[in-house]
Amino acid sequence: MPKAAVTNKQELMAYFTRMTLCRRTEIVADNLYKAKLIRGFCHLYDGQEAIAEGMEAALTYEDAIITAYRDHCQAICRGDTPYRVLAEMMQKRTGSTAGKGGSMHYYNSKNNFYGGNGIVGAQLPVGTGLAFALKYQKKPNCAVAMYGDGAANQGQLYEAANMAALWKLPILYVCENNLYGMGTSNERASANTKFYTRGDGIPGFKIDGQNVLVVREAMKFAKNWCVAGKGPLFIEFSTYRYHGHSMSDPGVTYRTREEINEVRANRDPIEIVRKLLLENSWASEGELKDIEKKIRAEIDADVEKIKNDPEPYPEDLYTNVGIGKHYIRGINHPDLSQLEY
Amino acid sequence: MPKAAVTNKQELMAYFTRMTLCRRTEIVADNLYKAKLIRGFCHLYDGQEAIAEGMEAALTYEDAIITAYRDHCQAICRGDTPYRVLAEMMQKRTGSTAGKGGSMHYYNSKNNFYGGNGIVGAQLPVGTGLAFALKYQKKPNCAVAMYGDGAANQGQLYEAANMAALWKLPILYVCENNLYGMGTSNERASANTKFYTRGDGIPGFKIDGQNVLVVREAMKFAKNWCVAGKGPLFIEFSTYRYHGHSMSDPGVTYRTREEINEVRANRDPIEIVRKLLLENSWASEGELKDIEKKIRAEIDADVEKIKNDPEPYPEDLYTNVGIGKHYIRGINHPDLSQLEY
Amino acid sequence: VEMTCRDAINTAMCEEIERDPNVFLMGEEVGQYNGAYKVSKGMYDKYGPSRIWDTPISETGFTGIGVGAGFMGLRPIIEFMTWNFSLQAIDHIINSCAKGHYMSAGDLKCPIVFRGINGVSAGVAAQHSQCFASWYASVPGLKVVTPWNIEDLRGLLKASIRDEDPVVFLENEMMYGVTMSAPDHIMDKDFVLPLNKAKIEREGTDVTITAFSKMVGFSLEAAEILKRDFDISAEVINLRVIRPLDRNTIVQSVKKTNRIVSVEEGWPQSGVGSEIAALMMESEAFDYLDAPLERIAGADVPMPYSVSIERLAVPQVDNIIKGVLKACHGKKQR
Amino acid sequence: VEMTCRDAINTAMCEEIERDPNVFLMGEEVGQYNGAYKVSKGMYDKYGPSRIWDTPISETGFTGIGVGAGFMGLRPIIEFMTWNFSLQAIDHIINSCAKGHYMSAGDLKCPIVFRGINGVSAGVAAQHSQCFASWYASVPGLKVVTPWNIEDLRGLLKASIRDEDPVVFLENEMMYGVTMSAPDHIMDKDFVLPLNKAKIEREGTDVTITAFSKMVGFSLEAAEILKRDFDISAEVINLRVIRPLDRNTIVQSVKKTNRIVSVEEGWPQSGVGSEIAALMMESEAFDYLDAPLERIAGADVPMPYSVSIERLAVPQVDNIIKGVLKACHGKKQR
């Protein structure tokens, strides 16, 4: 494991910019939800941005990623735009999945991003399958399957990890430990809360998930491990979600405001980068503020534009059910059905 | 953990007798299968008898047991008779489940035996539920959930065990490691073949499963552990099945005859007790042979009698679907249906 | 009194927990968090951790635990945050539980209730919107209950908890917040409804509409409009229980109306409506049918997110009216 | 050549594995043990561990792995030792796989085949005898294939492996050992059958029998007897694919015969037969029906072990004859 990281202005500015983009997307989503332009579930990632961004800093789009429903920022870091991500939540045809998938379902197979999964834990075997394919295809890459501290109690993780270990698959099981699964704290859900030790012999480590450089170095190390053929690793990032679990959760009944404020004050992923930039005189406060303002303005403009975007067309209901075409029954038969055979 | 066991003639004779009863039941089942009087699956337990018997020697019928499909001898040791067990396999109405359950499904809720489960691993959460009930009812007892080395790779074990640990349930996860799950050896299926260590922090131990006294002492210790409120334990018994997995498996394609013979010669559970009885002059060779002969004759007589027992009646098809009665549709409606509403 | 459907469930569970020490509630977030949908609000505070069990996110595990506890004589109420997650535990519901009584020739009993949100909510998309009524209702050994209003919720849930057989209890999130007025008798602590009877919610003479869960309300709305605008008198049957299906009530109704429309939110193929079509074939109703059964069902697609097309995937009042008009088209005299 | 159904599956898999380097087989005991039912005999020796993957007993795990591999462009064949064990993995089949193409608006594709033994075998009792045809066939995004003979097995399995959509392929253990003669054309390495067409196995004029899997053979036997003993000419349709169902072939047949009997081994409620009943209601077939559809299905009970009652729980040739005679009772002239 590396003990230090080398960086430069350019890198840090890029991290700062993208994490700010992520943060702003989530804040805007929060407002749009309250304005009833977004519906259903909406799981915000603010507080955890250093993980999505730090991972990307260590990986390439030849490496595969899969995560759960808290996926807006992973989508952005994997190459999607706030515009498409927000348009999706805003139920528009211009959204990342054309208004079909919604907040929990972003994908980008071109850049090896496989979602966006609403079933807790399901992404872990599927992610192991991504690693299987990489090994099958003899690619010098790894797959990353991200999960929460709550998801760690899904048995399917242990089934998949056992096969990953048996077959030495290049897979990183990345636990984003934000201390709670919905309203349940680590120790109320897990008899063993050292998530990195739960690989039944698979090596693992726990490390700070708030500092993008720490995440990056850990992921570089981990990717090399995989590519060297050493098999799976368990990585636990300690992190925190500022918002409640989803929009109906105020997020303050099972934890204290002090706890939240303490992380905001001392462990905020964006503030950590800001501080580094300022300390090294790579940017002035004003420059960074300008970036933030610019992003804010851009996303606000995006939102205004999205509002006028078309909703999915009625016939979109019937597309992408399968690749082969066949008769699809609508609510009333036959008037509302798609009668293509 | 105890380092020695105290025993006496009476105990050993009882173990010898019941294990011989078990062994003979299995041998007879093997023959009856070949004679086509038994059908479907039939998983024989010969070679592993010391575990079922040793467990019972440490437990009472107030303790609950659940196992998988390799369950004939557990049923007998929990109080069922070879007659009923064989009649079941022979498809008779006089069988333990009246010809409905078959070889994989023995039960005896009166004596807290809950099967008999055909789905690999399913008995582990269900068994944990037995322990949950014991704790809920504040009973000074434990539950035992038995599983194979192959079943150890079912994720549901880890889900259940985590809750057992969280809630300190009085449950013993007893792995009968007979080295193979069907045709797959330990190390081809499990990255970690130390099954007793796979409780993610739950204590465990591995111990000989061929010596009934060792099993008994281990189980006494373990029961006390549970009853003292210390929560679950993982116990791995090293054992061996002489037969193939089920009747279609000759059992010699994935292991050598030498391996089998070696266990038969040196680690046979019945021979170990015989030796103890002889060494301590608690029985003569002749006496033991007589017991064996008697059991053989009794079971042969059982079988002859069972042959004339009735098969399930046509109307049995429709009973025990549920406790509440309702219309049950037969193959043809309405002639073959049970029309009770 | 006035109460929400959410509170109907809550009061039913509370009363049964108070009545019988063997009844307990287990599931994700049911306790300290007061329920992901606040259905179990206050119960943890009232009954404590010995009766209200918060679990990890381990559906396979805690469902199996519930089944084992049921075998030992307890009466577990196992909550799935939504029935979609029951897919992880379905083996226990079917193979460990439903078949247990039969395989053991009557020795094992499991008086358990599995409950939670089923079918379509609002904007939760493909993985959180599936209706499981027809799947579970195909399985011998289970009872499958589909309550609509507070009367159903109280009477059927209390009956389910007291029932000796395993019950699959399918709730609807969209109803949780709906307030209804509760006549005194349904607030009785011993108010239970039979688990094998449908209810005619509205009598009619021209056409029978069968529906369950939220679709009962839509069907009643449709019936009002049909009366007002088309002078069609629709009889609306709230199926209440999908297994065992109250075939008799449906058949008797069709003998009177000669026409039938089946309404459900779930996918059409081999759904509840298909079974009702088969019932028409297999009963004397066939000879009374003046038109083929009309089936209204969810569109045969995974649920999309955007409301603009979600709306087109789930039956609306309009769809029911359209189906009824088709069934009643060219009414001939007998 | 003569071959068993087992070998039909084996040769189909071998040819596809040889044709396309992305095709691989994964499951319990498929490799070194040569398959629990010897379906994959010799394949491990021939293709080695890079193409034939033995897994631990971890259905949820390896099914998810298959789905992930499929998303990345491989063409996994995932074997369930029997489909009963798919209950542990059904969440991946439905939520991770079937819905993936839709949720991603067409981005994700998963050209995977899930295959193994479905339905009733001999004497394996309640937990090992369930038919999953109607469940999976209710799910948009899946194709559900139910082969009967070696022609089906080769043509449909090869088509399934080459298909871009996920396919649920339901085999029948009782057929594995059955030997049939294979005409040359079905031995062609590129012999594929369409995944949306039923096959009329026997033409007839008096009644239509729809069946799938083993029941096709029983229906043909019944048809012979019906001709011989009752001069009834039965048309037997091998459904082959339950989703998408070839509705047209069924409807056209009924327009000719005016009567229909549906046969399946699975439970009746909301089964395949119910859907065919609904099809009768929803198509022009309704106007041609001279008698209600007769449904032959497995008895509505968990499968018992003893052959004496197991026989009464699964359709036999006699049951089909009885159903046809009922459907043909009092044939009226049009």
Ligand SMILES: Cc1ncc(C[n+]2csc(CCOP(=O)(O)OP(=O)(O)O)c2C)c(N)n1
């Ligand atoms: C199988 C399943 N069970 C339950 C849920 C409901 N659910 C969604 S998210 C969640 C909490 C997950 O917590 P964690 O894994 O820690 O992730 P986080 O939300 O903290 O990112 C639950 C219970 C689900 N979606 N899938």
Ligand SMILES: Cc1ncc(C[n+]2csc(CCOP(=O)(O)OP(=O)(O)O)c2C)c(N)n1
């Ligand atoms: C979920 C599930 N998967 C697969 C099977 C088929 N199967 C039955 S027994 C068995 C092997 C189990 O091996 P192990 O757990 O070691 O027990 P043993 O047979 O050695 O006693 C398998 C794969 C099953 N019954 N259930």
Ligand SMILES: [Mg+2]
């Ligand atoms: Mg969390």
Ligand SMILES: [Mg+2]
């Ligand atoms: Mg074993």
